[in-house]
Amino acid sequence: MEHNLKEFFDKALKEVSLDCTVFGFHEGELKVLLLRWKGTDGWSLPGGHILLDESADDAANRILTQRTGLNDVYLQQFHTFGNVNRYTYHPENELLEKLEATFGKGFFDGIIFRRVVSIGYYALVEFDQVQPTPDWFTDECRWWSLADVPNLLFDHNEMIDRALKALRQHTRNHPIGYNLLPEKFTMPELQRLYETILDRQFDRRNFQKLLMSYDILERLDEKRVGAANKSPYLYRFVKEKYDQAGAVGISFSM
Amino acid sequence: MEHNLKEFFDKALKEVSLDCTVFGFHEGELKVLLLRWKGTDGWSLPGGHILLDESADDAANRILTQRTGLNDVYLQQFHTFGNVNRYTYHPENELLEKLEATFGKGFFDGIIFRRVVSIGYYALVEFDQVQPTPDWFTDECRWWSLADVPNLLFDHNEMIDRALKALRQHTRNHPIGYNLLPEKFTMPELQRLYETILDRQFDRRNFQKLLMSYDILERLDEKRVGAANKSPYLYRFVKEKYDQAGAVGISFSM
DNA sequence: TTTCTTTGTGTAAAATTTACGCATTGAAAA
DNA sequence: TTTTCAATGCGTAAATTTTACACAAAGAAA
Numbered sequence: 001m002e003h004n005l006k007e008f009f010d011k012a013l014k015e016v017s018l019d020c021t022v023f024g025f026h027e028g029e030l031k032v033l034l035l036r037w038k039g040t041d042g043w044s045l046p047g048g049h050i051l052l053d054e055s056a057d058d059a060a061n062r063i064l065t066q067r068t069g070l071n072d073v074y075l076q077q078f079h080t081f082g083n084v085n086r087y088t089y090h091p092e093n094e095l096l097e098k099l100e101a102t103f104g105k106g107f108f109d110g111i112i113f114r115r116v117v118s119i120g121y122y123a124l125v126e127f128d129q130v131q132p133t134p135d136w137f138t139d140e141c142r143w144w145s146l147a148d149v150p151n152l153l154f155d156h157n158e159m160i161d162r163a164l165k166a167l168r169q170h171t172r173n174h175p176i177g178y179n180l181l182p183e184k185f186t187m188p189e190l191q192r193l194y195e196t197i198l199d200r201q202f203d204r205r206n207f208q209k210l211l212m213s214y215d216i217l218e219r220l221d222e223k224r225v226g227a228a229n230k231s232p233y234l235y236r237f238v239k240e241k242y243d244q245a246g247a248v249g250i251s252f253s254m
Numbered sequence: 255m256e257h258n259l260k261e262f263f264d265k266a267l268k269e270v271s272l273d274c275t276v277f278g279f280h281e282g283e284l285k286v287l288l289l290r291w292k293g294t295d296g297w298s299l300p301g302g303h304i305l306l307d308e309s310a311d312d313a314a315n316r317i318l319t320q321r322t323g324l325n326d327v328y329l330q331q332f333h334t335f336g337n338v339n340r341y342t343y344h345p346e347n348e349l350l351e352k353l354e355a356t357f358g359k360g361f362f363d364g365i366i367f368r369r370v371v372s373i374g375y376y377a378l379v380e381f382d383q384v385q386p387t388p389d390w391f392t393d394e395c396r397w398w399s400l401a402d403v404p405n406l407l408f409d410h411n412e413m414i415d416r417a418l419k420a421l422r423q424h425t426r427n428h429p430i431g432y433n434l435l436p437e438k439f440t441m442p443e444l445q446r447l448y449e450t451i452l453d454r455q456f457d458r459r460n461f462q463k464l465l466m467s468y469d470i471l472e473r474l475d476e477k478r479v480g481a482a483n484k485s486p487y488l489y490r491f492v493k494e495k496y497d498q499a500g501a502v503g504i505s506f507s508m
Numbered sequence: 509t510t511t512c513t514t515t516g517t518g519t520a521a522a523a524t525t526t527a528c529g530c531a532t533t534g535a536a537a538a
Numbered sequence: 539t540t541t542t543c544a545a546t547g548c549g550t551a552a553a554t555t556t557t558a559c560a561c562a563a564a565g566a567a568a
Contacts, residue, residue, distance in 0.1 A: 015269040016336075016371045052369055056336025080334040080373050082270075082310025115306055117270045117373070119334050188515080205517075206557070229514035230564035253505075253556080442546080459548075460526065483545035484533035507525080511568070517561095524555065531547090538541070 005136060012049040018060055018119040019047035019156065020075070021163035022068065024127035025180045028192050029145050032160060033067065033132060036140035037153070039102035042095050043144075044153040045160070046135070047118065060121045067141060069131035074124040074179035078166035079159075082117045086155040095153060122163040124179035171197050172253075174246045175216055178237045186224050186232040187211070194252075202254055214250055216242045259390060266303040272314055272373040273301035273410065274329070275417035276322065278381035279434045282446050284400045285381065286414060287321065289392040291407070293356035296349050297398075298407040299414070300389070301372065314375045321395060323385035328378040328433035332420035333413075336371045340409040349407060353391075376417040378433035425451050426507075428500045429470050432491045440478050440486040441465070448506075456508055468504055470496045 022033040034043045046067040050059040057075065064073045100107060132141040144150075149160060170176070176197065177190055191207045211217060218238050223231035276287040288297045300321040304313040311329065318327045354361060386395040398404075403414060424430070430451065431444055445461045465471060472492050477485035 013269045013369065013371065015267050050336065050371070053338060055338050056334065056371060059336075077334060080310065080331060082304065082313075082373065084307060084309050115267065117267065117304070117310060117371075119336065119371070186515090203558075204515085205559085208516085210556095225565085227514080228512080228566040230516080230566095232515060251507075440546090457527075458546085459528085462547085464525090479534080481545080482535045482543080484535095484547080486546060509568100512566090513564105515562105515564075517563105519560100520558090522555100522557070524553100526553070527551085529549095533544105533546075535544095536542080538539100 009049070011053075012051050014049070015116055016056075016119065017047055017049050017116050018056060018063070018121060019045045019081075019159055020060060020064055020067075021045055021120070021122040021160050022064070022073075022130075023122060023124050023163075023167060023180070024130060024143060025193055025196065026127040026143070028196060029147070030164075030196055031127065031143040031145055032149060033130070033141065034144050034149070034152070035067075035134055035138040037095065037099065037137055038139045040095055040098045042098075042153045043150055044138075045156045046141070048135070056119055060119075060123075064123055066135065067133055068125060068129075069133065070125060070129055075121050076123075076166065076170065077119060077121050079120045079162050080117060081120060081155055081159065083155065084115070086118070087116065118159075120159050120163060122167055124167075124176075126180065126182060128182065168198060173249050173251060175214060175237075175242055175250060178239070178242055184220065184222070184234040184236050186234060188232060190235070206254065210252075210254060214245055216245050263303070265307075266305050268303070269370055270310075270373065271301055271303050271370050272310060272317070272375060273299045273335075273413055274314060274318055274321075275299055275374070275376040275414050276318070276327075276384075277376060277378050277417075277421065277434065278384060278397060279447055279450065280381040280397070282450060284418075284450055285397040286400060286403060287384070287386060287395065288398050288403070288406070289321075289388055290394040291349065291353065291391055292393045294349055294352040296352075296407045297404055298392075299410045300395070302389070310373055314373075314377075318377055320389065321387055322379060322383075323387065324379060324383055329375050330377075330420065330424065331373060331375050333374045333416050334371060335374055335409055335413065337409065338369065340372070341370065372413075374413050374417060376421055378421075378430075380434065380436060382436065422452060427503050427505060429468060429491075429496055429504060432493070432496055438474065438476070438488040438490050440488060442486060444489070460508065464506075464508060468499055470499050 024031040024033070033046060035046055036043050046063060048059065048063045050056055054062065056077070060075050060077075061073065064075065065071055096108065127143070132143065134141040146160075146164070149157070151157065152160075171194070177185075177193055180193060181189065187208055188204065190211065191202060191204060194207070195201055216237055217235045220234045220236060222234045224234055225231050278285040278287070287300060289300055290297050300317060302313065302317040304310055308316065310331070314329050314331075315327065318329065319325055350362065381397070386397065388395040400414075400418070403411070405411065425448070431439075431447055434447060435443065441462050442458065444465065445456060445458060448461070449455055470491055471489045474488045474490060476488045478488055479485050
């Protein structure tokens with residue numbers, strides 16, 4: 001990240017931060033990207049501060065690129081967290097002690113652990129494309145299954161809860177999958193994504209009918225081979241129609 | 255407001271503000287509350303800063319109480335505005351000059367017109383209950399019909415646009431009316447509210463059937479008299495069921 | 509060659525949404 | 539006092555959408 005942390009903070013908004021819940025889909029499960037703070041076992045969401053000359057959205061993009069190696073990640077702002085005590089839900093004093101053991105006493109004075117309002121974003125990424133990369137504060141960055149997410153620092157568990165709710169809401173009103181699946185995928189794979197996000201099962205015949213009725217998918221002549229069953233067709237999104245359906249809004253009513 | 259502005263700002267977050275789009279419903283139209291800045295003809299949304307010891311939601315409530323005289327206003331955070339130039343969409347230099355003519359040169363240095371991220375809320379209120387009250391910066395506070403809203407200061411026109419979109423989205427997934435209508439109202443009045451928010455017409459027979467199917471309304475024995483037609487029944491929301499329906503979420507599909 | 513799991517496809521029933529008519533009421537007009 | 543007129547209350551049929559469900563075919567594994 002930045003060579004000199006204090007220099008960076010001089011060029012950034014101090015009372016506002018942003019945090020990103022990065023969703024990936026792998027082996028039938030939703031995953032989120034978490035970071036472990038240096039010298040501690042405390043985990044948090046990827047986040048950071050907004051530079052004086054960049055918008056909040058630009059900052060979220062910059063941070064996401066740094067953490068994932070990806071450009072043009074799908075990003076959605078969903079809520080801003082402004083509780084007085086949002087930094088004190090968890091024992092930040094212990095965390096601070098451990099961090100100061102690593103960085104030196106007083107290092108973080110005036111940098112973190114003040115009153116900060118945080119803008120929450122969620123991101124949708126292709127799991128396989130991500131290169132999880134720790135930042136200046138952390139020495140580990142990796143995927144966690146949503147079900148296994150531990151107690152996080154600050155109010156980040158609440159952030160994930162809200163991000164997931166926002167994602168579900170989005171899924172009910174827009175097509176989903178372009179950002180979470182590889183370019184080509186089978187209908188059962190797409191269905192599993194929907195089932196995972198919305199946490200319910202669908203009849204595969206009705207699911208196929210509904211999805212095809214949106215006219216955003218193209219069935220290819222290829223099939224996925226190798227599994228111990230009938231080879232399923234591969235599909236891909238027709239980007240223009242996918243975007244159009246997203247702009248107009250569809251109602252996934254199943 | 256505060257007797258000493260600079261004293262207030264010492265106890266508040268400086269890089270974060272919040273702005274409220276206050277919706278009222280009157281004579282079949284949606285209205286919003288706007289403020290005219292002292293000594294100028296520039297209008298803006300009601301807003302303010304967050305005190306160090308209050309949450310963003312508390313601040314929004316405090317500000318709304320100050321502007322409307324109401325407690326416990328229905329408030330919903332909908333978006334945070336973080337563009338770099340959100341204070342420069344409009345000729346803020348001219349505004350600043352006029353304000354300094356009123357308050358004295360340099361009065362606002364370090365107080366306004368810096369880089370500020372603003373949290374957008376919308377509020378739903380009973381039009382008749384509101385006592386529009388200007389704040390420290392303004393000398394007029396009044397309702398405007400949504401259709402007549404002029405060019406506002408900063409990015410406040412965009413804020414209203416987004417607030418309205420959020421309100422429409424909310425209306426499609428939750429019951430609406432408890433906060434916008436008086437306690438007792440007729441079915442045609444409720445229908446007109448829906449038609450105004452969603453900007454389309456409904457068949458009154460189907461509308462009545464659908465609304466009654468939610469089981470959130472109670473028909474009273476009273477009727478509204480005085481108009482040159484058949485006296486319509488009065489209805490009122492059953493608060494518990496209204497809240498329950500709001501928590502579960504309903505789908506207004508018409 | 510057989511078995512077993514998964515995929516591809518279509519149709520009928522149920523539920524929901526939409527369209528629409530007529531009698532009634534109450535103030536205003538005649 | 540009577541008539542008129544606009545708005546309200548109530549119910550049913552048609553159209554559409556959603557849901558439920560069964561059987562044949564493919565392909566790897568046994």
